[in-house]
Amino acid sequence: MGEAALHKQAPATGEAPRQPGGRPLLKVERLEVAYGEVQVLWGIDMEVYDRQVVALVGSNGAGKSTTLKAIAGALRPRAGRIIFDGEDVGGKPAAEAVRRGIVLVPEGRQLFAGMTVHENLMMGAYARRDGMRAIREDLDWVYSLFPELVKKRGQLAGTMSGGEQQMCAIGRGLMGRPRLLLLDELSLGLAPVIVDRLVEIVTRIHRERNLAILLVEQDLNVALAMAQRGYVLETGRLVKAGTAEELLADESIRTAYLGI
Amino acid sequence: MAERPPLLVGRGVTRYFGGVAAVQDVDFEVRAGEVLGLIGPNGAGKTTLMNLISGLLPLSRGDLVFEGRSLKGLAPWDIARLGIARTFQIVKPFAGMTVRENVAMGAMFAREGHGVPARQALEVADEVLEMVGLADRRHSYTDELTIALRKRLELARALALNPRLLLLDEVMAGLNLREVGQLMELVKSINARGVTIIVIEHVMKAIMGISDRLVVLHYGRKIAEGPPQAVAQDEKVITAYLGRRFGQGKGA
Amino acid sequence: MSPAPARRGGVITAIALVVLGVLAALPPFYLSGYWVRVLTGLLMYGALASAINIMVGFAGYPALGNIVFFGVGAYTVAVLMVKYNTDFFVALVAAGVLAALYAMVLGAAVLRLRGAYFGIATIGINHATSEIVTNLDSLTGGGRGTIVPFYPGGIEEERMFFYFLMLGLMVLAVATVWLISRNRLGYGLRALKADQEGASVMGVNTTRYKVIAWTISAGLTGLVGGAYAYWLAFLEPPYVFDITMSVKTYIMAILGGAGTVAGPVVGAFALELLSELIWGRFLEAHMLVLGIVVVLVVLFIPQGFMNLAGRLVGLLRGRRRPGEVGADG
Numbered sequence: 035m036g037e038a039a040l041h042k043q044a045p046a047t048g049e050a051p052r053q054p055g056g057r058p059l060l061k062v063e064r065l066e067v068a069y070g071e072v073q074v075l076w077g078i079d080m081e082v083y084d085r086q087v088v089a090l091v092g093s094n095g096a097g098k099s100t101t102l103k104a105i106a107g108a109l110r111p112r113a114g115r116i117i118f119d120g121e122d123v124g125g126k127p128a129a130e131a132v133r134r135g136i137v138l139v140p141e142g143r144q145l146f147a148g149m150t151v152h153e154n155l156m157m158g159a160y161a162r163r164d165g166m167r168a169i170r171e172d173l174d175w176v177y178s179l180f181p182e183l184v185k186k187r188g189q190l191a192g193t194m195s196g197g198e199q200q201m202c203a204i205g206r207g208l209m210g211r212p213r214l215l216l217l218d219e220l221s222l223g224l225a226p227v228i229v230d231r232l233v234e235i236v237t238r239i240h241r242e243r244n245l246a247i248l249l250v251e252q253d254l255n256v257a258l259a260m261a262q263r264g265y266v267l268e269t270g271r272l273v274k275a276g277t278a279e280e281l282l283a284d285e286s287i288r289t290a291y292l293g294i
Numbered sequence: 295m296a297e298r299p300p301l302l303v304g305r306g307v308t309r310y311f312g313g314v315a316a317v318q319d320v321d322f323e324v325r326a327g328e329v330l331g332l333i334g335p336n337g338a339g340k341t342t343l344m345n346l347i348s349g350l351l352p353l354s355r356g357d358l359v360f361e362g363r364s365l366k367g368l369a370p371w372d373i374a375r376l377g378i379a380r381t382f383q384i385v386k387p388f389a390g391m392t393v394r395e396n397v398a399m400g401a402m403f404a405r406e407g408h409g410v411p412a413r414q415a416l417e418v419a420d421e422v423l424e425m426v427g428l429a430d431r432r433h434s435y436t437d438e439l440t441i442a443l444r445k446r447l448e449l450a451r452a453l454a455l456n457p458r459l460l461l462l463d464e465v466m467a468g469l470n471l472r473e474v475g476q477l478m479e480l481v482k483s484i485n486a487r488g489v490t491i492i493v494i495e496h497v498m499k500a501i502m503g504i505s506d507r508l509v510v511l512h513y514g515r516k517i518a519e520g521p522p523q524a525v526a527q528d529e530k531v532i533t534a535y536l537g538r539r540f541g542q543g544k545g546a
Numbered sequence: 547m548s549p550a551p552a553r554r555g556g557v558i559t560a561i562a563l564v565v566l567g568v569l570a571a572l573p574p575f576y577l578s579g580y581w582v583r584v585l586t587g588l589l590m591y592g593a594l595a596s597a598i599n600i601m602v603g604f605a606g607y608p609a610l611g612n613i614v615f616f617g618v619g620a621y622t623v624a625v626l627m628v629k630y631n632t633d634f635f636v637a638l639v640a641a642g643v644l645a646a647l648y649a650m651v652l653g654a655a656v657l658r659l660r661g662a663y664f665g666i667a668t669i670g671i672n673h674a675t676s677e678i679v680t681n682l683d684s685l686t687g688g689g690r691g692t693i694v695p696f697y698p699g700g701i702e703e704e705r706m707f708f709y710f711l712m713l714g715l716m717v718l719a720v721a722t723v724w725l726i727s728r729n730r731l732g733y734g735l736r737a738l739k740a741d742q743e744g745a746s747v748m749g750v751n752t753t754r755y756k757v758i759a760w761t762i763s764a765g766l767t768g769l770v771g772g773a774y775a776y777w778l779a780f781l782e783p784p785y786v787f788d789i790t791m792s793v794k795t796y797i798m799a800i801l802g803g804a805g806t807v808a809g810p811v812v813g814a815f816a817l818e819l820l821s822e823l824i825w826g827r828f829l830e831a832h833m834l835v836l837g838i839v840v841v842l843v844v845l846f847i848p849q850g851f852m853n854l855a856g857r858l859v860g861l862l863r864g865r866r867r868p869g870e871v872g873a874d875g
Binding site: 068069071072073074076093094095096222223251252253254255256257268269287288291292293294 | 335336337440441444464467468469470496497498499500501502503522523526531532535536537
């Protein structure tokens with residue numbers, strides 16, 4: 035598939051990925067994950083470089099969320115390696131992953147419904163040791179990204195609309211000052227106009243901060259609007275990889291989703 | 295192919311959870327002897343529909359008619375006795391019973407007129423186990439089986455009920471390619487014996503391979519139905535799975 | 547399984563039962579009064595443990611307050627014999643029937659609860675029933691208690707009567723459990739214990755089966771309670787609506803092997819004997835030592851004695867142990 039060449043290609047935005055020695059920030063090797071006895075991933079290889087946005091797409095049940103959860107430390111791999119910034123983090127607890135700078139914005143938001151927006155955002159900074167000043171700076175930045183949340187900072191997170199909750203969830207994730215942000219199914223259940231706004235925000239986040247983003251989306255179009263590269267999963271196996279343009283133009287992607 | 299008579303008909307099938315419709319106004323029919331695939335992106339309402347058919351959830355509106363009988367208000371066990379059997383997404387064989395005993399359960403409580411007393415049921419179980427290829431594990435306890443074998447057991451239990459209609463809920467999940475192939479063959483052979491089947495699957499190649507027709511759900515509504523080839527090229531279906539603008543201008 | 551070993555197995559079981567039967571009939575003739583009384587108590591617990599096994603071991607419902615039916619049965623006998631001069635055996639049958647009806651009426655509502663909630667509800671029912679009985683003091687003698695007519699006969703005769711009565715009730719209970727285990731009801735209950743939803747889609751009318759199970763369990767427990775009333779000859783509500791006794795029978799069923807036929811009886815005998823021995827030695831720490839023993843058993847032999855015995859027998863016969871998987875498994 036010529037994967038090595040694909041991974042190193044310059045992204046469409048024209049920004050060269052920062053590659054210290056050409057090493058990827060995240061490297062996933064032959065990853066296998068199972069829920070008890072039900073195996074969901076059958077050996078995935080992926081690379082995400084610093085300051086890249088990579089999309090992981092595929093039909094439901096393909097194992098996209100599972101991949102993110104394994105990277106985030108929420109699931110133990112059955113086999114394979116997850117190498118972040120040169121160190122093997124596979125199987126280490128989620129708190130470890132956060133400490134190293136891997137932050138997951140989970141599917142379905144999973145906000146602390148009984149806490150306010152502000153409290154949720156502050157919880158995102160829970161594991162940080164770099165002092166209140168840095169945290170405050172990040173908080174201001176998050177509120178600048180999501181002006182809608184400023185008004186609602188005292189509101190209980192569970193009472194907000196889906197779109198607002200998603201923004202709060204992303205904000206909470208950003209408060210962890212991640213080096214790798216994992217976004218799981220941003221667009222799920224949201225109206226197109228809100229999804230467009232989120233796409234805008236994610237693009238802005240990528241522009242303003244030094245972080246890599248790995249996002250999972252079932253909606254191919256939304257995914258490739260934000261990403262420079264993409265991987266296509268089908269029933270736990272990688273079937274395609276390429277730049278955003280290549281994937282968008284690829285007729286046979288439909289087969290990966292629909293089986294025929 | 296000549297039109298087969300409908301075995302199960304759904305009219306305006308609707309189910310609300312709080313204010314949200316998990317399934318909304320779905321009309322469909324399953325014809326005798328066919329394999330009907332039920333597909334749709336996450337949250338489309340497929341499992342809810344299956345729960346409605348098997349009686350684990352009551353209908354909010356609409357009706358389900360099986361062989362001319364309304365299923366509205368019937369308890370799950372009554373529906374099972376009418377001849378509708380189902381498997382579960384997360385296989386749950388009866389722990390504490392052997393494989394044989396698990397399958398015998400189906401024979402004991404089978405369709406009206408087909409149920410047998412306990413002792414005979416064990417023998418009927420043996421026949422079914424033979425059919426699905428689990429005969430040599432009949433005295434094992436369920437926790438000794440691999441996931442692939444447990445799926446077969448789930449299937450065997452449902453078969454022992456001697457059903458007219460079999461509902462398979464993601465029976466391929468977690469299986470490797472070889473196991474998927476084997477199970478597909480088994481499902482085909484069951485269908486060849488005259489059992490009508492409704493399948494929910496995410497392993498698209500599998501469901502496309504065994505279904506005679508497909509019904510596609512999206513956010514609780516039916517958006518398409520027809521033979522696999524046609525459905526896979528349907529613009530609405532492509533949009534539902536791959537996203538807006540991806541489906542536009544493509545195919546039918 | 548070929549018929550020859552099965553028949554051989556059947557003959558061995560038959561012989562074993564006959565031997566047991568003979569052995570069981572001997573004690574009142576050869577042992578001292580104290581031991582006969584102890585054995586009668588063991589048999590009573592054996593019957594109670596078997597009865598609760600139907601709920602705990604088969605249906606999987608922790609009926610911690612099942613003793614309520616014991617109390618209902620006991621007071622039925624007491625009231626009928628004292629107020630209405632009924633013959634004991636008629637009163638006994640009424641005790642069983644009333645207890646069964648009580649369960650049938652409560653069952654529809656209470657059996658909707660699951661697990662710990664059901665357990666707590668049964669404890670509550672036991673307590674409430676005890677209060678009701680206490681308050682109906684014109685009928686039942688209330689808190690002051692009621693005397694039940696004595697067994698008309700000498701001490702020796704009385705001892706033998708109650709020994710064989712309890713033996714008979716235990717045999718009845720065990721036989722009932724055995725019958726249940728072999729027919730649809732037993733399979734249906736085991737299935738609903740493992741997975742109620744799964745059982746329901748397999749055609750098991752789970753509501754009906756649960757109620758039937760509780761009715762039978764209650765009826766048997768009620769009979770034992772009725773016998774106990776006649777034996778004790780004096781009742782007060784706390785004697786027979788005794789939650790400690792209830793929990794003990796529950797533990798006995800689990801200890802011996804919930805869901806097996808003989809298990810609860812083994813558990814009952816073991817626990818009661820242990821109780822007797824410890825009672826003699828550790829008067830103050832009695833409950834503590836008992837509790838520790840139970841915890842140890844739960845930790846190390848969670849499936850009960852019968853399962854342990856079964857595994858040992860399996861080892862001796864060289865059969866495959868559970869956990870070994872075949873070539874393609």
